[in-house]
Amino acid sequence: MNFDFSDDQKQLRDTARKFLAEKCPPKAVRGVIDGKSPYDRELWKGLAEMGFLGVAIPESYGGTGAGHLELCVIAEEMGRALAPVPFSSTVYLAAEALLLAGSEAQRQKWLPLIASGEAIGTLALFEGKGNPSAQSIKLAASNGVLDGVKKPVADGAIADFAIVAARTGSSGRETDISLFLVDMKAGGVEAKALGNIDPSHGQAEISFKKCRAEPLGSAGEGWSVISQVLDRAAVLLAFEQVGGADRALEMGRDYALDRIAFGRPIGSFQAIKHMLADMYVSATLARSNCYYGAWALSTNAGELPEAAAAARISATQAFQHCAKNNIQVHGGMGFTWEFDCHLYYRRANATALSLGSLSYWEDALIDRMRKRNAA
């Protein structure tokens, strides 16, 4: 048994960590939060040059073709550094949807642009409040023309193209949903940035008015593709969450060692030690669930839907737990704008919702476990 990343993959992690420590310090994250730029363009270019954007894109489409385990490794580092770039929307959602359902021409056109950092992509799924479901999709597509509104769309205001879930039937079944690919420069599309709890990662509303779009995948198979994309993205995002959780734990630990109160480091008080120990427990459970998710993703195992839900839940809980208690360990300083604690708190709580809420994934996990037990 070798339930661990290989030495090469661990080396890749070290390379990515070093690269991000240099190119993505907290100052870079704050640059985006302060509104200087909607995302860190220099960093995005650097990630492309390192080959990180195309790590799971085959060489024939301009990627490095390394694979999904390598992408998991990079995702963890991106989460650790809170990288303020449209990585998850472009790489986990758009690229995965293209790989799963795109035509040869669509892959040839967009995947190399993703790998080279020249195209930002996203998935336009949500239409207001609620969780992913076929019924919630009202945006209509008729003869390749889209009409409706999507929100929130991750990185929607900076995307070059969007994969849009649209209603093409009225049977009341999941087969009513089809996917379309929209060039955001086309006529009839308007994107508007929306305020959100994690300004290091933009959210937008996109309006489609008589917008011409090309189908992605077969008609009526949209929901099936979305489900697969969400599972794959859940594993990858869970690695980002674990990276963030670990960093928040380290920040809390380091502060507890430095800060003196009542004549001793606050890290010597059991109330603080036990809080940090519990954070370690959450982060460890999440990491182990993520490893199983990584195995299922990389081998395209039948266990992927269950493994993805478990990784997603565990990592969401761990990141929220670690980010919130990191502020608590810091006390008043943790509530200042100046300290970085709130950056992790914001990211933790935004990523907890970005692929559907915790309760949505809890429901999914129980459904999937029951199905396995019944089989």
Place this chain on the structure above:
Amino acid sequence: MNFDDTPQEAAFRAEARAWIDANAPKEFEAELSKASLGRIRLQKQDIVEVAKAWQKKKAEAGWVCLNWPKEYGGRGASAVERVIWQQEEGIYFKLTSPFQIGEGMCGPTLMAFGSEADKRRYLPKIASGEEIWCQLFSEPAGGSDVAGLRTRAERDGDHWIINGQKIWTSGAHYADYGLLITRSDPTVPKHKGLTMFFIDMKSPAVEVRPIKQANGMQEFNEVFFTNLRIPDSQRLGAVGDGWNVSLTTLMNERMSIGARLATGFNEIFDFCCNLMIEDGLAIDDRATRSKLASWAVKNSGLKYTSMRTISALSRGERPGPENSIGKLVSGAMLQDIATYAMDLQGASGMLTDPETAEAAGQFQAMLLSSPSIRIAGGTDEILRNIIAERVLGLPGDIRVDKDVPFNKIPTKGR
């Protein structure tokens, strides 16, 4: 990343599986597989007798204390082979519980500090289950604070005279020998005045009394020593070095890698899949699903954490600290799960008779036993201290009694 055995591991697994298949006491299979928590009872036979027979059979074929050297009754196997054996032994592993303290704690301490003659005399019989050992550490005045123990050892020429009391000793009523930590010098600070011995539990100066526990069962004992006289040759380590010797014992407790800890998750998941509540099956209830999902990911998280540890062993590396979370997570889970399963039963959740209670009363039994899991072998609080100090590198507690002679430490709070 894969779950596959190496060819060598696969061959070992096949050999182990074939042997177990041909030799396991299958007549107890049903009863053993039902026992999910705590000590096991068999309808017709004494569990220790059945366990001893299985241990002896395994020992004759070389399947006990697998990672001990052959000359001391082991197999000289690798750490990962030991884990593979445990996986294959499956439900029959439950029969090893009388021997686990001997294999996991007393044996390794003897191996590190005993004379060559003692090792050859005692270790093979620990391995074969012919002689059972217990561990005499905890005392009424020293639980989490083990070094606060008060059992006295006084030198008398070539002998020592032991007086005092131990508590929470598992298996003392059937043990043949015990590993005993004592206070040999009360005038020095508490960690410095301890000395370790091993003793014959059958001596008339040793009295074993069962403790009736909060859950009504009797699994642990109090042990009293009244002028117990033992030769100096039964001392392990130097006089005054007992604390260091005990650290060896306790460190070996962590070798229980791969032994799955009960969490109660499978039990409550099955229960909820079949339980009708007001408006349908419990598993369709939103609040229930949310709780089940949180427990499910803890359960799988523990499972895959242990696989990460096994992977490190398989590569011949020292496992990381991640395995330290196991008991902390599973103990609290058992208690929460029992409480919730009973909540789902409403007022009848109070009932305990196996014939009439829901789910044969298993959650009620779980509820009443679970506090002990959060205390025995390191309380939740001690485990959090260990994680904070050894894994996260946080400072140790300020110990006001550290440099004070033991006999000057206050014994009452008010």
